[in-house]
Structure formats: structure tokens, C-alpha cells
Amino acid sequence: MPETQRVPIKLKVNGKLSELEVEPRMLLVEMIREALDLTGTHVGCDTSFCGACTVLLNGLPVKSCTVFAVQADQGEVLTVEGLACQDELHPIQQAFVIQHGLQCGYCTPGMEISAYYLLSKNPSPSEKDIRKAIAGNTCRCTGYQNILRAIETAAEMMRR
Amino acid sequence: MYPRPFHYHRASSLKEAATLLAELGEEARPLAGGQSLIPLMKLRFANPSHLVDLNFIPGLSYVKQDAGTFRFGPLTRHAEVEHSEIAARIPIIHDCAAGIADVQVRNRGTMAGSLAEADPSGDWAPVLLTLETQVCCLGPKGERPVPLAQFIEDAYTTVLDPDELISEIAVKAPPTNSGGAYLGFKRCAPVYPSAAVAVQLTMEDGLCREARIYLAAVGLTPIRASEAEAALAGRPIDPQTTRAAAEAARATADPQPDMRGSADFKRQLIFTLTQRAVDVAARRACGEHVEVSHIYA
Numbered sequence: 001m002p003e004t005q006r007v008p009i010k011l012k013v014n015g016k017l018s019e020l021e022v023e024p025r026m027l028l029v030e031m032i033r034e035a036l037d038l039t040g041t042h043v044g045c046d047t048s049f050c051g052a053c054t055v056l057l058n059g060l061p062v063k064s065c066t067v068f069a070v071q072a073d074q075g076e077v078l079t080v081e082g083l084a085c086q087d088e089l090h091p092i093q094q095a096f097v098i099q100h101g102l103q104c105g106y107c108t109p110g111m112e113i114s115a116y117y118l119l120s121k122n123p124s125p126s127e128k129d130i131r132k133a134i135a136g137n138t139c140r141c142t143g144y145q146n147i148l149r150a151i152e153t154a155a156e157m158m159r160r
Numbered sequence: 161m162y163p164r165p166f167h168y169h170r171a172s173s174l175k176e177a178a179t180l181l182a183e184l185g186e187e188a189r190p191l192a193g194g195q196s197l198i199p200l201m202k203l204r205f206a207n208p209s210h211l212v213d214l215n216f217i218p219g220l221s222y223v224k225q226d227a228g229t230f231r232f233g234p235l236t237r238h239a240e241v242e243h244s245e246i247a248a249r250i251p252i253i254h255d256c257a258a259g260i261a262d263v264q265v266r267n268r269g270t271m272a273g274s275l276a277e278a279d280p281s282g283d284w285a286p287v288l289l290t291l292e293t294q295v296c297c298l299g300p301k302g303e304r305p306v307p308l309a310q311f312i313e314d315a316y317t318t319v320l321d322p323d324e325l326i327s328e329i330a331v332k333a334p335p336t337n338s339g340g341a342y343l344g345f346k347r348c349a350p351v352y353p354s355a356a357v358a359v360q361l362t363m364e365d366g367l368c369r370e371a372r373i374y375l376a377a378v379g380l381t382p383i384r385a386s387e388a389e390a391a392l393a394g395r396p397i398d399p400q401t402t403r404a405a406a407e408a409a410r411a412t413a414d415p416q417p418d419m420r421g422s423a424d425f426k427r428q429l430i431f432t433l434t435q436r437a438v439d440v441a442a443r444r445a446c447g448e449h450v451e452v453s454h455i456y457a
Contacts, residue, residue: 005167024168024211025201046161048199049350051264060239060267066198067268068191070168071215114263135349136262 009073013038014082022069028062029053031069032079040080040109044138051137054110055079061117063136080109083116091157092116092150101150103141111137115151123159125151163201167210174220174234174298174327177212182300182323184210190325191215192235195261195269196277214325225333232329238266238274250333251444252340252360256287259342259454262349272326275308278381280315281352286374286382287342290360292332299324315380337369338362339444341437344376344454345429347420353377353454354420355429357409359437361392363445368392373405373434378415378426385409388434397442406434 006021013036020035032038032055041064044052048066055064056078083090092112095101102108111134118125118133125133130151131144139147169184171177181188188210191197200206214220220235223244230246230253241247242257260266260274260283274284275295285308293308297320311318320326334340344356356376362369371392373385387408395401415426433455440450 004165007168023165025163025165027162027198027202030162046202048195048265051262051350054264061264062268063264065202066195066265068168068194068198071191071194071213073216117263133263136264138350 007070007073009070011072011074012076014077014079024068024070026069027065028055028057028067028069028072028077029064031072032064032077035069038079038081042106042109044106044110049138050107051110051114051134052107054113054137056113056117061114061136078113078116080112083112090116092119092154095154095157096147096150099146099150099153101142101147102139107137107139107141111139111147115154118151119155119158123155125155127152161202163198164204164207166201166208169210169212170216171212171214173217174214174325177214177217178299178323178325180210180212181325184212186322188212188322192273192276193237193269194273195265196273196279228333230331230333232271232331234270234272234326234328236271238269238271239263241271242266250340251450252287252290252342252358252441255340255342255452256283256358259283259344259346261351265350271329275311275329276318276320276326278312278314278316278318279352280380281377283342283344283353283356283376285312286356286358286376287340288329288331289374289382289384290340290358290372291334294330295326296328296330297321297324298327303327305330309384312381334360335362337364337445339441339446341440341444341450341452343433343437343440343452345433345457346454347457349456352420355413355415355426355433356454357430357433357437358382359434359441361397361438361441361445363397363442366396368395368397368401368442371405373409373438375409375413375430377420378413378430383412383414385412385434387412392438397438402435402438405438406431409434 042052044050053064189208222233247254294305295311340360344353360372371389375383388405391405410431413430
């Protein structure tokens with residue numbers, strides 16, 4: 001077994017610069033949760049299926065259980081904690097509350113990051129667009145209908 | 161889940177990556193999109209001692225066209241292909257790119273990685289096999305082009321030496337009277353298709369001049385459905401010839417029963433998907449704009 005290597009990395013998470021040393025095998029999601037203590041990002045299946053761990057890496061949604069932390073070096077990460085503006089929830093978060101877009105809430109952080117990316121690219125998505133955007137986010141409670149409504153409501157709120 | 165510990169190397173050029181792989185030996189692996197390799201490492205099915213990260217090498221993600229050839233870079237992501245001008249013009253490329261897993265996986269996973277992994281259920285190999293595709297392999301000794309049909313030898317096995325990398329994928333642009341379609345049946349977005357069919361047809365005076373049909377996820381490698389192609393060549397594409405081709409494709413499929421379904425179920429999927437893909441490909445070859453996507457359970 002090779003001796004433990006530690007790689008220095010520097011990245012911005014939710015706008016804040018972090019410098020840390022990581023083992024190469026540390027996954028991005030573990031770095032976010034355990035090294036940076038941002039536990040909003042969830043580990044669901046841990047197999048790249050469910051999307052609970054979705055974050056934006058350099059502006060694009062990725063499953064952070066399937067990226068090594070060292071690969072985020074020199075990059076920017078946005079997690080669900082970065083959506084709210086101080087004490088005010090982001091319109092996407094407000095819309096999930098209004099439309100009951102969650103039950104247990106486990107998938108919600110990933111769902112909201114996927115919605116955030118969709119609405120930043122497409123302010124008026126059709127239902128089909130929304131379904132495609134969240135195809136990589138699994139919810140085992142809601143049956144998705146309220147999530148679709150929440151994202152539609154968020155789009156309306158953000159267009160105002 | 162953590163992979164076994166490994167040493168991490170960051171290459172600054174493709175040449176350097178190949179040299180590193182040569183120095184580090186067979187226990188080293190290149191890291192491109194990582195969307196198959198990282199899950200395999202987490203499950204400890206793959207246990208490389210060294211990873212050579214290609215993601216910090218500038219200029220490897222591109223989609224371009226010159227003199228009738230499409231060129232895809234060694235780090236071109238599925239999402240880049242999906243949104244490219246080439247995908248807008250060549251429908252089978254769009255069908256494939258847009259149908260791979262989900263937004264998140266398409267943002268990381270690469271076309272070259274898909275070919276190099278040679279998963280029996282991979283999407284790019286069957287699609288690119290219906291077009292004329294060359295895979296450029298770069299090693300410490302230089303570069304060599306390999307036709308895609310010879311590149312994949314077996315399940316998870318290619319002609320790539322351990323110190324070789326894909327440096328480019330070159331695809332000959334099909335003629336304007338040619339149209340294709342890639343259709344699969346999927347249980348849900350993030351998973352591989354249970355079965356899929358890639359069809360590219362060239363039409364002339366109402367007859368099919370050339371047909372290329374490859375079956376995906378129903379054999380150890382993509383299977384060329386030569387008898388299905390012969391059922392169409394020189395004939396009009398009508399319900400009778402389409403059905404004959406679909407029956408031939410069903411007979412050619414060699415599926416294994418697994419969690420995605422029984423062998424009979426997959427053969428039946430091949431029959432139905434071939435019928436639909438031939439119909440769409442023929443209409444596209446005649447200039448019709450037809451939007452399709454995989455069928456989701």
C-alpha cells in the first residue's frame with residue numbers, strides 16, 4: 001500500500017476561499033461535509049445515481065460523490081448553503097416551502113442546486129425541461145409533482 | 161465509501177501523461193471524467209496505485225470540424241457534444257450525447273473515456289461505429305490511428321497499451337442524404353440502457369443505399385447487425401423491410417439476463433427499438449426533423 005500522500009488544494013466554496021490538504025482519495029462531498037463542515041450537501045446512494053450530493057463545480061452541476069476533492073483545486077464550488085442571501089432564503093428554497101416540494105428533505109439540497117442551474121440557463125422552462133434537468137436527482141417521497149410545481153413557482157418568482 | 165489509497169499525479173500535457181503512465185507501469189490509470197472509474201474504485205473493483213489526472217491539461221475539450229471530419233478532444237464531455245453545432249446537424253450524435261445518464265454525469269463524463277472503458281453497455285461505441293470513426297492513440301512512442309471497429313477487442317478491453325491514451329476521435333461526416341438514430345430503453349436516466357440500437361441509413365432515389373446497424377448492451381461488445389443491414393440495402397424503407405430488419409436484429413442480439421431484464425425481454429426490446437430507429441433514421445435521411453429520446457420505463 002502506498003504511503004499516504006497529501007495534496008494541498010485551494011478553492012472557493014460559496015465565495016469563501018479555503019486552503020486545505022487532502023488525501024487524493026477524499027471525495028469532494030466528504031471534503032465539503034467533513035473538512036468544511038457544510039453538511040447541507042447530502043450523501044445518498046454514494047454510487048453516482050441519486051444526485052443528493054449535487055453541487056456546482058465551476059458553474060456546472062456534478063455529483064460530488066463522484067469527483068475527487070483534488071480535482072476541485074483552483075475551482076469554485078456552490079453548495080446549498082450558498083443559495084440563501086444572509087437571512088433570506090433563495091426564491092428556489094422559498095418555492096420548495098410554498099409548494100411542499102419535499103417530504104423527508106434528503107434529496108432537497110441536490111434538487112435545489114439542479115433547479116438553480118436550470119433556472120440560470122433557462123428562466124422559463126417547460127415541464128419537460130424541468131424533468132430533464134432533475135433526471136439525475138432521485139426523490140423517494142414526493143412522486144416529483146410538488147417538486148415540478150416548486151421549480152415552476154421559483155421560475156415565476158425569479159422572473160419578477 | 162473510499163477507494164483504496166493511491167498516488168495522485170497531475171499531468172500538464174497529454175505527452176507527459178503518457179510518459180507518466182509508462183514510468184508508473186500497469187498499476188497506473190489515467191483519470192478523465194471519472195464517472196465510471198471513480199464508482200469502480202469506490203466499490204474496489206478497480207484499485208489503481210496511481211492516478212494520472214488529465215483534467216488540468218489545457219485545450220483537450222473541443223468539438224471541431226475540418227474537411228468533412230468531426231474531431232473530438234480527449235477530454236470532450238458528453239454535455240459539450242450535446243450542445244455542439246455538430247450535434248445539431250447530425251441527429252444520431254445528439255441522440256447519444258443527450259441520452260447519456262443525467263445532467264451531472266454528462267458534465268463530467270467524456271466520449272474518449274467511454275470508448276476507452278469499453279463497457280458493454282456504453283453508448284458512444286455503437287453510435288460511432290455506424291459512422292466512420294478513427295481513434296487516435298498516443299503513447300511514449302508516438303501516435304497511431306486505429307479504426308473504432310478494431311479498437312474495441314472485448315468487454316472492457318481495447319487495443320490501448322497501459323501507457324497509451326486517446327488523443328483524438330475523428331468521425332467522418334455522413335453525406336447529406338444520410339440519417340441516423342440512436343434509441344434505447346432505460347429504467348431511468350442515471351443508468352445504462354437495458355438495450356439500444358444505433359442505425360445510420362443513406363438513401364438514394366427512395367432506396368436505402370447503405371445501412372449500418374449496431375446493437376448496444378446485448379453482447380460483450382457492440383454487435384454489428386449485418387443481416388439486418390442486408391434486409392434494408394437496396395430496398396425502400398417500408399413496414400415490410402423495416403420488420404425484416406428488426407427480426408434479423410433480434411436474431412443477432414446475444415443478451416445476458418441480468419437485473420435489467422431477461423434475455424428474451426432484451427431481444428424483444430431490440431426488435432422494437434430497431435423498427436423505431438430505422439423509421440426515424442430513414443425520415444431524417446430524407447431531411448425531416450424528427451426529435452426522439454430514449455424510452456424510459
